[in-house]
Amino acid sequence: MSSSNDDFVFGRHAGIDFLKTQDADKINKIFLQRGVQEDFANQVYQLARKKHLIVQNAPKNKLDQLTNQANHQGLVLAVASFEYADLEELLDKFENEDREPFLLMLDSIEDPHNLGSILRTCDATGVDAVIIPKRRASGLTSVVAKTSTGAIDHVPVARVNNLVQTTQILKKRGYWFFGTAMRGIDYRRWDAKGKTVLVIGNEGKGISPLLLKQMDQTLTIPMIGHVQSLNASVATGAMLYQMFNSRHPLA
Template sequence: MPYNNEYRGGRVAKRRAPQRDRDNDRPRNNKRPERNNDKQIDKQTVAPLGDFVIGRHPAVEALKSTEQTINKVWLQDGIHSDAISEVLALAKERGLVVQNAPKSKLDELSDGQNHQGVVLSIAAFEYAELDDLFAKAAAKDEAPFFLILDSIEDPHNLGSIMRTADAAGAHGIIIPKRRAVQLTATVAKTSTGAIEHVPVVRVTNLVNTVKELKERGLWIFGTDMNGTDYRRWDATGPVALIIGNEGRGVAPLLKQNVDEMLTIPMIGHVQSLNASVAASLLIYQGFNSRHKL
């Protein structure tokens, strides 16, 4: 089940992102600074170092979160809508600085992404600890259901997987610190707010983490071209599901530590699925077995 920017299998991982280094105090290419209502945007009004949440829905989720530190709210001049009104109300509730700015300034902060007139300057995303995932499952009185992402490289795949994980009630994601996408503004936007609700753990060695999870009572399932039909997967009890890299699938050493491999049968001409699509099918099979009709 290989996947060109697509999917084979893997293990799940979890979340939060590195700081992004921007120096907005100095205009680039000797150009004059942007102006807002004929007033120069000086260094007091420039977004501080950190990362950004882009788009209306992700911004609302971030503003509602009690765990996310927000430095400033940037709004595009002349934008009015119910969503913008909600952003303003939530920002006022939290006593945050709201800065109106031209579209060009928000385009710069968001690297040209579709910001919908809203950008939040935030502290770098914080990553959770492995114990936090167990605590979340215990708080819900549920058996742990974790995702292990083995070197997922596309931020859109990570964001989509987080969105599905939140919808299906997964307790967290585990990701490697190296050779994999981390929590970024693109991941946050793609997750449409799920990044605020799904804890992400970064670990140095996935194999060692899997061994620890097994010692703590979890059954580990991976994905491969050869394995048990995923529709037979019974995910009741404490489990972790590994989703592999888009091109290489699950690493060989990880496969050696899996209790059972799962496969998604395909009868069409294209024998591959996008990583986030394959992950969604598997995650919801886990949901189905844990929440019977």
């Protein structure tokens, strides 16, 4: 049995990526559903042998139980609890590398599917780190890992006590803050070069008033349809690709 301190990574893409990229001591047990395709099973066994890990064949209902009936695709890894990055260490590292980082701050994103999708886009667009609050927000969970399709292993996530205080610390280090809001400059005019932090608000309430006051500029996504809102992960994706376009323009 897995221990109460286990988290789970499940799904073929996320599971295989975790097996390929993570140290063996982060993986407590591998559950492989009986009767999965032979080529997939062979891939799992091969990766497990390289790390001297044992694969436990289990019936589908066992994997269903471990993942609360989620779509595990026949593979579940019981892993050590997901680790958060230390923000101060990250900031020092960026300064030592003498570059201009791009950070994403998420103000109380509650849906783990949104967080997972956002991490996937962060990996694709080169976001240097993500900052989330410790309270009233999704943390790193098995659902986040599954939805991120492996990006959770590559994008540092720092969890902090107070976003407003963190904003003030980052401003002292020379970071500029841009937040999404109903009113602001058109996001297509956004120049995201330099030491930059993009702040995305809660799915329903947006950025909290105290945090919104810390923004150097607000950005808005124009909409011409009947529904005047976007899913948090979709809006973040649009913003991050404007950042990418700003930092990596076509020749």
